[in-house]
Structures are given as structure tokens and as C-alpha cells.
Amino acid sequence: MVNAASRPERPAEARAETDPRPKAVLEGPDIRRALTRIAHEILERTKGGHDVLLLGIQTRGVTLAERLAGLLHDVEGRPVPWGSLDVTMYRDDLRMRPARALGRTELPSDGIDDRVVVLVDDVLFSGRTVRAALDALNDLGRPRAVQLAVLVDRGHRELPIRADYVGKNLPTSMRENVRVLLAENDGRDAVLLGPAAGAPVPAEGAQ
């Protein structure tokens, strides 16, 4: 059986030219199935998920970490600690925009030392957010290992970073924008693919 998660979509360039409206590439049930699979993969890779600590990157990564923690609990019958991480102060593009509000960093009371920390984020793109998260972890303690789980990997990495668990590989062009909507934050579950803000929208009938 071909793994649906790794089967590429049709060529990204062609798609961007033809449709200027955002299109749902994953719907609620797809997201649920992808997260369930990631939960099982985490348990498999960490041999039962002992010592695992899920850390969601603000904002939607936190929602995903909470959902994954619930799924891990369902499978193993044990609560799995989870928390949130705000990486704003560690970003390398801070000086390119006005200073922005900070999100919450909340760690379980026993900290991250000697845990297997699974960072959770919605979209993996340039890898710069994950780099910032690794720097932040460095100031918070010394995990035994750090892994990365993402709902969507859209490619175009600018740093040597890869995910350990991927919900869906979504080849995209730089002219496209991927948005993850989650019920807790946005009222519904979906992954939307549309033209990037500021990208030229093809004129009506140009094709």
C-alpha cells in the first residue's frame, strides 16, 4: 500500500498558476488520522513513550501538542506531560519587524532535564522557528534527546533541520502559503493552500 502521507501532490507550480483561492488539502478527519499515526510513531520510536515530553511551539503547535498528549494517553493509558514554548525572543528575524507580543512558555513542573522532548509545530518551512526553539530549549535545561513532529512539511528548508514525525509532506512553491486551521484556535480543522500574500495573482482568464 502506498503511504498516503508521503505521496506527493500534483506539481506545485502548475497549481499556483491556476487557482488563486485557498484550497483545503487536509480536512478534519485527515488531520485526526495524521495525528493518530504520529502518536503511534512516537510510541514506537521512543519504546512506549516513557520520558516523553511534548512541547508545542506557539500558537498552533501548542494545540497540536495537547491533542497528541490526549492520543498518547488513549493508546498507552498513561498521561503524557506536555507544555508550550514561545520562541519569539530567540527568532533571527526579530529586527526585521516591530517588536511583537510574547506567547506563553509553560513547562511541566519537573522541567525538561533528561526527558525526550518532542517539539510540535503546525508547519515546517524554512526551519528557522525550530532553530529558535532549539536555542530556547538550551536555556531551559538539558533534554536527553529532542525530536520534531509537524503536521505539514512544506519544504524549502534554509537550515539543516528535518522532522522526525510528519503528518503530511506537501510540496509547495514559494508563491504559495500554507495555513493550518485548528478547531480550538480557528473554529474548524483544515490545512489550506493558497497564494502567498503579495504574490501576483494571475489575471482572470490568463490561462
Place this chain on the structure above:
Amino acid sequence: MKRHLISAADLSRDDALLVLDTAEELAQIASRAVKKLPTLRGRTVVNLFFEDSTRTRISFEAAAKRLSADVINFSAKGSSVSKGESLKDTALTLEAMGADGVVIRHGASGAPHRLAGWVRGSVVNAGDGTHEHPTQALLDAFTMRKRLGDLEGRRVTIVGDVLHSRVARSNVLLLDTLGADVTVVAPPTLLPVAIDTWPCSVSYDLDGVLPKSDVIMMLRVQQERMNAAYFPTVREYSRRYGLDAERMAALPDHAIVMHPGPMNRGVEIAAEVADSVRSTIVEQVANGVSARMAVLYLLLGGSEPAIGQEVSQ
């Protein structure tokens, strides 16, 4: 755009809430093993102190260092100022050193405003004469919010030497922005002439106001600024406007007691009140670092300041 924090009135309601929310997140850093963030790496903050200060200078220094900024401390004693250098020449020297932020305390009201026109960096007022001390107001509001929650409709009473107090002015302006009801209580001789233009009510009767206060803030009797007789004796002032245990008992159960420090124990506040569980005086010092980190981050952290006002000379 270059913006500064010179008056508490420079902050809109959204700005003020952004500072308080940011301070709340930054307060967590104090409990970590590594009390440092890389955010202001490579930026230079100059602490320019023309007046004596322990807690404010140390607080700004700790805040800048926790954000990884380079800090240059300048105090008037032992500098060229004692040889007669003017504020403008000092400012130009700093400018040549490339300061991104200048924290200034000066005995003359308005000095930070003048400085803002001479330097390229953002200016933060750390107390100017009897004018303002906006970061003190921010840390006080932060302390109140931590203890009491939202400040909208909270009744804050500020007692004492309002005339000479930059803390009082900044607090009245900021608390009004945040929706609190402020009452100042002082002997008539220690109220500024223009008190009726301040967004607060005035009372001369401390005992009447106490039961209706959520916060009571005692101001220091500033002996060093008092070159005239503002009240007959210290003892009489203390009896009428000092906070002792008996008066504290008249406060509602949830009310807190604040003091910007340094305290004159036994004058405006009794020792047993200063050391009671209702007193937030030690908390205020710790919160000062978080509030100042938030101000420095929001002014210097991004491509342009996210808070404050421009200055036209």
C-alpha cells in the same frame, strides 16, 4: 520612527497592556536556571544617572543584561559632569558611542525630553526632577494586576508628598489610562497647584478614604527636596497621613499596601505595616526588573519601537 518613553501619558491603553502582558511572560525568566534571553544581543543601552539611585539603576541594569544588551553605566559623580560638561555634550559623547537606548535620571524636569532631541536612540525616563517616572508606574500597575487582577474600576489611593513626587504623577496618568479610579490624599501644602487638571480626585482625609481603597500607595516624604516648611512637624505629618497598623486594619481585606521605596519607616509608613503580608514592597522591586525588560524589549527589540511617543523639540 524613533519613539521614547518619557511620560506615562506616552502609553496608550493598548501600549500599556502590551507592556504589562510582556512583563508577565518575562517574569518567568527570573525563576529559570539561565536568566538570560538573546533578544538584545549587540544593542547598547546607556544608563545615564545624574541623580543618586540604587534600585532604579540596578533594576535597569539587570533588565538590560537579562536581554543580553551591552550596558554602559554612567553616573554624574566622577564623570566630566563634575567638571562642568553640559547635558548636550554628554549626549553627543553617547551618540558617538552608538547607544541604541538611553536610560536617563536627572534632577531637572524635562531633561529626558531635551535629550530625546539630541540622540538617535530611544530615551527612557528613569525619573526627572518632580516630573515623571513612567517605569515605576508600570511596575506598580504590574504589581497591582498580579495581586488584584484587572485594574478597570479598581480604587487606588496615593498618599503623601504628591507635590514633589514623579511617582505620583506617572501613576495617576497610567492608572487613569488603565481605567482605575485614583484618589490622592495629602496635606494641601503638598499638592501641586494644578492638581485639578489631573485625572484623579483629591481628599485631605485619609481615614475617610481607607475603607474604599483596593490599593494604598504611600509616598516617601522627600526631605531632600523640601527647602520650605510644608508641615509643622514630622510627628504631626505621621499622625495625620502616615499608615500605621490601626489604619491598615481599616482597609478592606483584599487591599494591598505599596511604597515605591526608599521608605522612611516611622514617618509615612510604620515598620509593622511595611513588613506585613499586605505589603508588596519587596515584590515591587522584583517586578521592576520584569517591567523594565518589557519596556526595553518593546522599544529596542524590533525594527522599530512598538510603544511610546515621538518627540518634537
